[in-house]
Amino acid sequence: MESPAAGPPTAGISLRQLLMSLGEPLVELQTAPAGLDVEIRSVALLDPEDPPVAHAGELVLAIGVRGRAAFPALRAAGRDGAAAVAVKVDAPGQAAALSETAADAGVALLSVRGEARWDQVDAIARAALDDAPVDGSTEDADEGDLFSLAQTTAMLTGGIVSIEDTANRVLAYSRSADHDGADDLRRQSILGWQGPEAYLARLREWGVFQRLRTSDDVINVDSHPELGIRRRLAIAIRSGDRQLGTIWVQEGSTPLTERSDQALLGAARVAALHLVRRRRELSADVTLARTLAAGLLEGSSGPQPLAAHLGLDAARPAAVLGFSYGATEATGAELARAEVTNLISVHTAARHRAALVTEGDHRIYVLLPQLPRSIDIGTLRGWGQDIADTARRHLGLALRGSVGCIVPGLGKVPQSRREADRILDAMVNADVATTVAALPDIQAEVLVSEVLALLADRPDMRDPRLTAVTAHDSRHQGRLAESILAYLNAFGDVRAAAAQLHVHPNTVRYRIGRAEQLTGLDLSRPDQRLLAMLQLRLSG
Numbered sequence: 300m301e302s303p304a305a306g307p308p309t310a311g312i313s314l315r316q317l318l319m320s321l322g323e324p325l326v327e328l329q330t331a332p333a334g335l336d337v338e339i340r341s342v343a344l345l346d347p348e349d350p351p352v353a354h355a356g357e358l359v360l361a362i363g364v365r366g367r368a369a370f371p372a373l374r375a376a377g378r379d380g381a382a383a384v385a386v387k388v389d390a391p392g393q394a395a396a397l398s399e400t401a402a403d404a405g406v407a408l409l410s411v412r413g414e415a416r417w418d419q420v421d422a423i424a425r426a427a428l429d430d431a432p433v434d435g436s437t438e439d440a441d442e443g444d445l446f447s448l449a450q451t452t453a454m455l456t457g458g459i460v461s462i463e464d465t466a467n468r469v470l471a472y473s474r475s476a477d478h479d480g481a482d483d484l485r486r487q488s489i490l491g492w493q494g495p496e497a498y499l500a501r502l503r504e505w506g507v508f509q510r511l512r513t514s515d516d517v518i519n520v521d522s523h524p525e526l527g528i529r530r531r532l533a534i535a536i537r538s539g540d541r542q543l544g545t546i547w548v549q550e551g552s553t554p555l556t557e558r559s560d561q562a563l564l565g566a567a568r569v570a571a572l573h574l575v576r577r578r579r580e581l582s583a584d585v586t587l588a589r590t591l592a593a594g595l596l597e598g599s600s601g602p603q604p605l606a607a608h609l610g611l612d613a614a615r616p617a618a619v620l621g622f623s624y625g626a627t628e629a630t631g632a633e634l635a636r637a638e639v640t641n642l643i644s645v646h647t648a649a650r651h652r653a654a655l656v657t658e659g660d661h662r663i664y665v666l667l668p669q670l671p672r673s674i675d676i677g678t679l680r681g682w683g684q685d686i687a688d689t690a691r692r693h694l695g696l697a698l699r700g701s702v703g704c705i706v707p708g709l710g711k712v713p714q715s716r717r718e719a720d721r722i723l724d725a726m727v728n729a730d731v732a733t734t735v736a737a738l739p740d741i742q743a744e745v746l747v748s749e750v751l752a753l754l755a756d757r758p759d760m761r762d763p764r765l766t767a768v769t770a771h772d773s774r775h776q777g778r779l780a781e782s783i784l785a786y787l788n789a790f791g792d793v794r795a796a797a798a799q800l801h802v803h804p805n806t807v808r809y810r811i812g813r814a815e816q817l818t819g820l821d822l823s824r825p826d827q828r829l830l831a832m833l834q835l836r837l838s839g
Contacts, residue, residue: 311340311356314383314407317427319446319474325415325423326385329408330398337407339382342424344417344652345372348672355380358424362417363673366393370400377404385409385420421652426470445471448569449546455562458532458548458555462570465542466641467499498528511535511545517560522550530555534563536570543574592655592666595709596716602709611653611668617712619703620647620665620683621719623727624696639663639690639698646686662723664716668709676702676737683735699726700735721745724752751837762827764818765834771817779817782810784835787828 315335318328331337340356347363351371359381361372369386376384384401388394388410401408411420427446445462453460453473460473502508502520510518511533522530529550536544546566548559556562591608594600596619606613624639640656640663647654647665655666667679683700690698701722703715722736725748733740754760769780782800786807789795797804814820822828 311338312428313338317358317383317424318409319450321409321420321423321427325420326409326411329388329394329410330402331383331407332402332405333407337382339428342421342428344421346671346673351375353379353381357381359384360417360421360424361386363671365389367396369397373397373400373404373406373408377401377406381406383407383409385411387411387413387415389413418648418650418652423471445570445573446473448566448573449473452546452548452562452566455566456532456548456555456559457551457553458559459551460549461547462536462544463547464544467545470544498526501526507533512542517563532559532563534567536567536574538571538575543571546570588655589657593657593659595712596657596659596664596666598713602712605668606709609653609668611709613709614707615669616672616674616705616707617666617668617670617709617715618679618705619712619715619719620667620679621701621703621716621723622663622665622683622686622698623661623723624663624690624698636663639694639696642690642694643686646689647682650682662720664719666712668712670705674705676705676739679705680735680737680740687734698734699723701726702735702737704738721749724748747833747836750833754833754837761834762830764820765831767818768814768820769835779810779814780835782807783814783822783831786811787822787832787835 313335314328314331314337317339318326318335338356339358341354341358343353343357343359345351345353345359345361347368351374353359353372353376357376359372359376361369361384364372365387366389369384372386373384375381384406386397386408388397394410397410398408411417449460449462449471450473461469462471463469505520507518507520510516512535515535515537518533520531520533522528531550532548532555534546535542536546546563548555548563588605588609591600591605595602595605602613605611622639622643636658640658643663643665644654644656647656647667651667651670653667653669655668657664657666679702683702687698687700690696701719703717703719703722706712706715718738722738722741722745725741725745726733726736738745765780768783771777772780778800782796785796785799786793789799793804793807797807800807811822815822820827820831822831
């Protein structure tokens with residue numbers, strides 16, 4: 300069971316308030332035997348491999364189980380005093396059976412839409428809890444709750460509202476009784492947690508994002524019936540010159556109100572107060588978490604400080620992803636670093652809530668603690684590949700990624716980081732074509748890279764005759780060493796080596812003979828061929 304991170308006690312909210320935040324189209328209430336005023340104080344993820352346990356006041360997200368497989372989670376939740384359980388339901392028959400079991404257990408049951416992502420449901424539920432007033436505070440809801448703000452803005456504009464961050468991820472949205480008025484874009488954005496890429500590309504093409512970055516005005520986006528998209532208004536959420544997000548208002552089945560522009564201006568200012576406050580509160584916590592993660596990756600600190608700070612189970616599996624990149628002249632090194640770090644942070648957080656991104660030795664590392672026990676290297680490789688593909692598509696950067704071994708607990712994380720580094724070193728030194736790799740993918744390249752590193756650090760291990768060949772080339776602008784290496788790489792096939800070097804086969808024969816004559820090498824001997832291949836790769 301993955302419980303909330305450690306920290307100050309979180310104020311509770313009622314099941315009714317949670318449904319107002321999540322609501323359509325993410326979840327639907329199936330049964331609430333204790334009523335809608337039952338208090339929810341925390342959110343927990345129940346992995347199918349974990350024992351079915353819960354804690355009082357929890358909303359339990361039963362991931363990876365459907366139908367009757369969710370019965371143990373429901374019974375455990377009722378036994379342990381949990382407030383509600385959320386389960387994905389495939390068929391109406393399943394919903395009826397699950398509702399009956401939940402009612403018998405005395406726990407509320409929420410059914411989650413099949414298209415929705417668990418990390419999205421988790422994030423929005425936690426956001427609703429984070430926004431709850433603490434210790435009976437009567438803070439104005441418009442200033443303290445993005446969901447309330449979205450709902451108020453919808454009322455004032457007569458439209459359907461969503462609030463997004465600068466990565467186009469949906470932070471909050473209004474409930475909509477106008478089901479016929481919501482277009483496909485709204486449904487896809489909420490279920491997918493961000494706008495569909497095809498539509499985002501259109502907005503970039505139309506210059507909407509550019510105007511949002513540079514203007515405080517309300518921007519009108521015309522309807523496009525051919526795309527199934529209704530008219531929208533948008534305004535940037537700003538703190539000074541910095542854009543924090545965007546408020547979107549979709550026109551439903553009735554026109555927007557006359558004062559929609561004015562309502563959006565006020566909503567953007569209130570949203571800015573909320574987001575700035577949230578960032579300030581999280582800033583110190585995030586900085587400490589990154590510092591502790593960096594110490595763990597380097598092996599300078601143990602796992603307990605980080606586990607205690609974030610409430611992690613140090614005995615759960617963990618792994619490290621590593622990334623390196625080359626900045627282009629257009630982006631610049633500092634800008635590229637910031638953009639890549641943000642991109643990696645967004646992508647990994649969407650896949651694993653506990654992911655931590657940190658930097659070191661001109662590389663970016665992602666610590667993945669508390670992984671499901673069922674996860675495999677292929678899944679992690681897929682996450683890395685998605686990040687690399689997105690960086691190439693949106694930032695024009697050639698990102699290389701590595702997947703460290705999955706270790707049994709946080710205490711072994713430095714081992715995973717070392718493996719991630721070994722892979723990245725080999726990908727750079729051997730110029731591997733693979734974009735993202737795990738050790739089994741390029742085992743030979745990694746080992747050869749490490750042998751070459753050993754030769755580089757130990758000049759006494761090199762053959763002086765091969766050193767003489769490279770020195771001769773340097774003095775006479777020759778190509779003897781290059782020709783020997785091409786010959787060896789071609790398994791002694793002179794014609795293949797010549798084709799690679801774009802010379803006549805007799806030229807290759809001459810150069811090899813000349814090198815042997817000058818230095819006393821004998822490439823008919825296997826040991827000399829092996830050493831020559833390694834040492835000439837090093838000098839090349």
